[in-house]
Amino acid sequence: MSVALTTPRSARSEPLTAESEMPISCRFCSRFCAVTMTSSSPPLVVAGCCARAIGATANDARATAAAIATVNPNARGLTGCMDCSLRSDSAYQARNRVNPCLVVGFSPPRRGTAYAHSILSARRREPAAALADGPLPCGLIERGVIRASRRRNRATTPCQILRTFGRSAMVGGRTARSVDMRILLVLTCLALTGPLAAQPYAIRAGTLIDPARGAVEHDQVLVVADGHIKAIGPHPELPPGATPIDLSREWLMPGLIDAHTHLTLTEVVGGSAPFESFYILESTAYRALRGLRNAVGVLAAGFTTVRDVGNAGDYAMDDVRRAIDAGWYQGPTIITCGKIIAPFGGQSHGIPPEQGAFWKYEYLDADGPAEIRKAVRANLYHGAGVIKLVLDNNRYHYSVEEIRAAVDEAHHAGVPVSVHVFGGEAADNAIEAGVDSIEHGFFLTDAQLTRLRDKGIMLVSTDFPRAHLDIIGTSGGILPPPEVLAPKIIDRLRRAHRLGVHLVFGSDTVMDVAGRSRADLMLDYLAVWRAAGVPSAEVLKSMTSEAAQLLRVAGERGHVAVGAAADLIAMPADPLADTENLRRIDFVMKDGHIVRQGPAAARQ
Template sequence: MILRDVTLIDGDEKWRGAIQYDPETGSITDVGDPSRDAEDEPVVSLPGRTVMPGLVDAHVHFSLSGEASVEDVVGMSDAELALVEARNARRTLEAGVTGVRAMGARDVDPELKRAVERGDVPGPRMVANCRSVTVTGGHGHHLGREIDGPWDARRAVREQLKRGADFVKFMTTGGVTTPGTEPDAVAVTDEELEAIVDEAHRRGVHAATHAHGAEGAKAAARAGVDTVEHGTFLDDEAIDLLLERDVTLVPTLSAPYHIVRNLDAATEESARKTRSVYERHIESFRAAVEAGVRVAGGTDAGTPFNAHGANAAEVAFMAEYGMTPLSAIRAMTETAAAAVGLEGSGTLEPGTHADLLVIDGDPAEDLTRLNDPAAVIKGGEVVAGALPDRE
């Protein structure tokens, strides 16, 4: 299959050309201006359109569906949770997100990942974990694994990997959505942090941490964490540490945006916490971008009012608050795929998955065009929208 006469966006480059992929193997075979004889191959011309890699969202919660209170989900059985997650995965894929890192709930996410890989349910390619590791009573404890002390922390990590987790997520600070925890307080001890990160790396998986406050981000960076989620109150020292330790920031600008716009419906506690963090979050992101911190796009989709399928808005937020449009696109394709370990995703390189978006017009000129792709292709198969008729 050849898509030609099209604008191609890959990394932070944009050019006119063509792309060829093999629907049988699901891989990209040539990029640029395929000159191979196309006699026995379908060709589609897409003048006025752009082809780019499918989005990769580095931070989603399929277990949550934008409820005002995360606690609504706690009472669900695993069966209910699995059905909800399958629906959210489908919505995400149809919106143009062909890869995600799913922050898990109980043991459902690795099962969902296997179901998607078998083709039983539609969804993006997934890197998934099980329970997040948190201190007793800490952020996310309802669906997480509570720990006390470094040996318990190691055991918690081992349990997650035994159950099929691809990475380890842990909570360094309190959170907006968990009552009784404060976003800028450091919840874990250095000994616990070191145990969690060391155990993850020993087993060859990456470690991601939820961290709002600067002290939490610093402690996690010192312990060797791979990605910092949110990074809401980063100061200069925290930014220097992220740079020095080669840590990727996943800013999740969508999360506070949606709560701030729904303060009337939010719980009183999450409204109070979000009001105080939103402006600071944007400043923190701007400063990190200016300093050159590596940023991967992630939405925190599923958190209050943050719907699955609205993921592309994160690209526009990153561009609004300091990145160029092409660097924001790169953050939510190539950089996100590399940060979460989704190999073969996020670029147009030959040999990688033919996970492609066909966009009307040029998204680099208008990022809102990403919200409604004309076609979503995963592994060489059109999974949403449609391509024009072949020539």
């Protein structure tokens, strides 16, 4: 059976009313948008990316459809990408009787070309379909009707069925019968899960910031092809078929890096429940799905690389990493640690013996050098890109000899070691053993900070804002009370910067707040850096090149240079003037693929 596309002769604009809702796989929005079929004729579609663009609730498809019908001034009744539908050239859409694409961004039509964001032919890389009077501007949604026939000489394009998902298509012939398009949709999505080839782009940047070099350059063009930056300059040679992206009014810089995330974890806050109470409510599979959701969200916000440092159930985050690396979903580069290695008890306190060592759900008990080496190898086996130890969560902590065993084992595998430690003798042992990073270090003295600097050990400072501390409290006894910890954090960060310690941004966000995304909460930490007097240029460096060095991805990520991975973000305001402008990121590119592109960052 093949699928053929026909188009009505005139475009109409009917009110939008939500009829049904189901997920579709999309590499360029949030991978799984909330997509709503409307009851207008011909049917229209509204996606989750549109909800975000107009400020509607992402999971309220009915409200989104109604809002787009009233908000869109240039193409009332047309739905899809707000960037496309808000083009001044709405006459193009009416003339060609098309709805805009479901992905954030618009590519000028070029006959016979399949664009990277064109789901129509993405898997098979076939030429995009053309209308009688012009090619489709985007390959997803078109004001048309799908007809399926049994003629075997017709080519099949895998995603044409998306144009009528949720409705029935008719099989031609005398024995016509209805085909459930939902089943076809599932099969289509499965066919599209392979990675897409990144098309070439020519990105014109009004201002280019490279924190690694401390460089700010104006009116530069970046040539991106095969997922990497191929050239930078005012007038570089462009490869054939390069699509222009106009960011001439934007500030372009490397994608952000968060070196301390827990994407699968949401703590139970309030009351007296222990930290581990969610173990009995959430399976590893559920944790993995949360991790995937958060990974997709932080990428859309501009975090193109994260280091996830544990509390992920039974290796849930390692599976999320594998799925993203396999191209099943679009997410950031993820460095995982496996299970956290700790002395007996993990990070728990006073669990009754009859309950058993249930903390091993996401911790590895290891006491003595031999057990520590075995635990390191277990995490390496599961793909860990960093080894994390907990040092001072109880009255006992690891010795220099024990920490050195972990450092030796990990470094022989080419993997760094990070340690959770607040200060005191445990911090002295970690510094002496030669770990790669201290996580938290809230109570480090000037002498300890100086030793960090001299030994090249980085501080991932996880600077909790006071508002966050008031919500999570002591995190089940792991943290000091908020009124004690908040001023200590600002003071330690100020002293570390003054002493020249290598600072790396890490958020350690582990809570959900109604109406706010995980990425939004991560950016709250920037206020503490401002309060500590750290200059914006140093903050951006901690979120890019310094973090990339710690994560051992500096060869490819964390800077803007020829040969580097095309992990890029842009915003309509200067982050060097105010890091709060990072909340305004409207363009995200990951490995040469456009993840997000708002109206202010429109393609030419």
